[in-house]
Every structure is written in structure tokens, then in C-alpha cells.
Amino acid sequence: MRFDAIIFDFDGVLLESEFEGNQMLARLLTDLGHPTTFKEAIEHFTGLSGRDFIGKVEATIGRELPDEFHTATRAERDRTLEEGIAAVIGAVEFVRALPPSLPKAVASSSSSRWIRTHLAHIGLDGLFDPHIYSGKEHVERGKPAPDLYLHAARELGVDISRAAILEDSKIGAIGALASGGTVIGLAAGGHCLDGHGDMLRGVGVRDIAHSFEEVAQLVGLDQPSR
Structure with a gap:
């Protein structure tokens, strides 16, 4: 050794979780009017969490994330904690x-x-x-x-x-x-x-x-x- x-x-x-999470992130940002590919999500946001993650996303799209984004990500987090x-x-x-x-x-x-x-x-x-x-x-x-x-x-x-x-x-x-x-x-x-x-x-x-x-x-x- x-x-x-x-x-x-x-x-x-x-x-x-990076695979699943970045797929969802690309979809959510695209739906919000900020077209984002899976590859772009991986390149820009992999490894970030919490306030650092939110700050980087908001800086990238140039505006504050709406409540619907946070609601969707919380729901997905809760689902994966339950289902694995x-x-x-x-x-x-x-x-x-x-x-x-x-x-x-x-x-x-x-x-x-x-x-x-x-x-x-x-x-x-x-x-x-x-x-x-x-x-x-x-x-x-x-x-x-x-x-x-x-x-x-x-x-x-x-x-x-x-x-x-x-x-x-x-x-x-x-x-x-x-x-x-x-x-x-x-x-x-x-x-x-x-x-x-x-x-x-x-x-x-x-x-x-x-x-x-x-x-x-x-x-x-x-x-x-x-």
C-alpha cells in the first residue's frame, strides 16, 4: 500500500449524484430561459454545494434564481434521499x-x-x-x-x-x-x-x-x- x-x-x-443532479440542473435552467446543456452544467457547477452553488448559478445566468427553482431542487433532493x-x-x-x-x-x-x-x-x-x-x-x-x-x-x-x-x-x-x-x-x-x-x-x-x-x-x- x-x-x-x-x-x-x-x-x-x-x-x-453528479450525473442525476446536472441533468436536472440543465433542464431547470433551460426551462427558465437560460439554455444549458448537460456538459455545460458539469463544467460550471460540479463540486459546488449550498450557497456557493447558488451563487455560481446566479452569477452565470445574471439574475437571482426564482422560487420555482428552489422548490424543484428541494423536491428532487427529498425524493433522492427517500429513494436513493x-x-x-x-x-x-x-x-x-x-x-x-x-x-x-x-x-x-x-x-x-x-x-x-x-x-x-x-x-x-x-x-x-x-x-x-x-x-x-x-x-x-x-x-x-x-x-x-x-x-x-x-x-x-x-x-x-x-x-x-x-x-x-x-x-x-x-x-x-x-x-x-x-x-x-x-x-x-x-x-x-x-x-x-x-x-x-x-x-x-x-x-x-x-x-x-x-x-x-x-x-x-x-x-x-x-
């Missing part, structure tokens, strides 16, 4: 195959409730406890600041330079690189279109994985069984 710990982003790394979202292919098997002694954490822009609920839906309930960290709840500055990754490493009891960080978004990768960890850009989710790896390389990520089998090779683990 090349590392002392693994820190996982959540949406788009373990959960296919699919895991990224290979994610569940990879996490379950990790040595029990290997420290691991989730470091996400999403809320702890969102993370824990969906970990349970995909069959990973309890496997990260207590190391589930939210940029909304555990640090003053969320991504793209490095604070959340540094916080996760401290709580795991490892030096960030000895941690592998799995990230799928440009915003997340920028913060992960700034933390001093070794960043693996994951382009395995349904939202990862052609050029996704090049986009991550463009912000400084050296290692790109297109599957969790490739992640296993990069971190020095045997490939997870499928």
Missing part, C-alpha cells in the same frame, strides 16, 4: 475490499445527512464512521479551499502528504492539490464525458483513473473483486 489513508469525495466519486441514487460502478466493491486497518474518510461539500443516508442506500453504512466530514459543517471554508481535506487527515491521524484523495471535480481537485495530498482524478461516473481526465489534468492532477480497478493499481492495492 502506497498510502497511510484514503480520503474520498462523495458525489461523483462514490455516488452517481446508484453508486458509481465499482465504488462499493472497492470500499469493501479495503483493509479494515486502513484509515479512510469521506470529505464532501454535501451535508452529513446526505452522505450518511446515501451511504446506507448503497450498502456502505458504517464503513466510514466516524470519519464523514462536510464542507458545510466541519470547516469554515469549503472546497476549493484545502481545509476539508486537512481536517479529514487530522481526524484520521495521518499526515496529509501520506493520504490519497479521490476527486472527480475541478473545484475539488484544486482544493485537494492545495492540501498537499496525492490526488487521483476519478473519471468513472456517468457525468464524466470525453475530456474529463484532461480537464482534471489542466488543474494539475497527474494521476487519472477511469475505473476503481485503476484506482486500486494507483494506490497499491489488489484490484477489488467484481
Whole structure:
């Protein structure tokens, strides 16, 4: 094993929420009179959450979002919390195959409730406890600041330079690189279109994985069984 710990982003790394969320976002913005493609939604908004997400959307469209947008996104969030979202292919098997002694954490822009609920839906309930960290709840500055990754490493009891960080978004990768960890850009989710790896390389990520089998090779683990 090349590392002392693994820190996982959540949406788009373990959960296919970036695929579903950006499809919905493109549709909503288009319906509001701001034509937006799935690809454009991914490029501009992946990795953002909460006020940062709303601020970026409003800056992009040049006006305040109407109540109907917030109503629709809340309804979709509640539906997915109830029904669940699919895991990224290979994610569940990879996490379950990790040595029990290997420290691991989730470091996400999403809320702890969102993370824990969906970990349970995909069959990973309890496997990260207590190391589930939210940029909304555990640090003053969320991504793209490095604070959340540094916080996760401290709580795991490892030096960030000895941690592998799995990230799928440009915003997340920028913060992960700034933390001093070794960043693996994951382009395995349904939202990862052609050029996704090049986009991550463009912000400084050296290692790109297109599957969790490739992640296993990069971190020095045997490939997870499928």
C-alpha cells in the first residue's frame, strides 16, 4: 500500500449524484430561459454545494434564481434521499475490499445527512464512521479551499502528504492539490464525458483513473473483486 489513508469525495466519486443532479440542473435552467446543456452544467457547477452553488448559478445566468427553482431542487433532493441514487460502478466493491486497518474518510461539500443516508442506500453504512466530514459543517471554508481535506487527515491521524484523495471535480481537485495530498482524478461516473481526465489534468492532477480497478493499481492495492 502506497498510502497511510484514503480520503474520498462523495458525489461523483462514490455516488452517481453528479450525473442525476446536472441533468436536472440543465433542464431547470433551460426551462427558465437560460439554455444549458448537460456538459455545460458539469463544467460550471460540479463540486459546488449550498450557497456557493447558488451563487455560481446566479452569477452565470445574471439574475437571482426564482422560487420555482428552489422548490424543484428541494423536491428532487427529498425524493433522492427517500429513494436513493446508484453508486458509481465499482465504488462499493472497492470500499469493501479495503483493509479494515486502513484509515479512510469521506470529505464532501454535501451535508452529513446526505452522505450518511446515501451511504446506507448503497450498502456502505458504517464503513466510514466516524470519519464523514462536510464542507458545510466541519470547516469554515469549503472546497476549493484545502481545509476539508486537512481536517479529514487530522481526524484520521495521518499526515496529509501520506493520504490519497479521490476527486472527480475541478473545484475539488484544486482544493485537494492545495492540501498537499496525492490526488487521483476519478473519471468513472456517468457525468464524466470525453475530456474529463484532461480537464482534471489542466488543474494539475497527474494521476487519472477511469475505473476503481485503476484506482486500486494507483494506490497499491489488489484490484477489488467484481
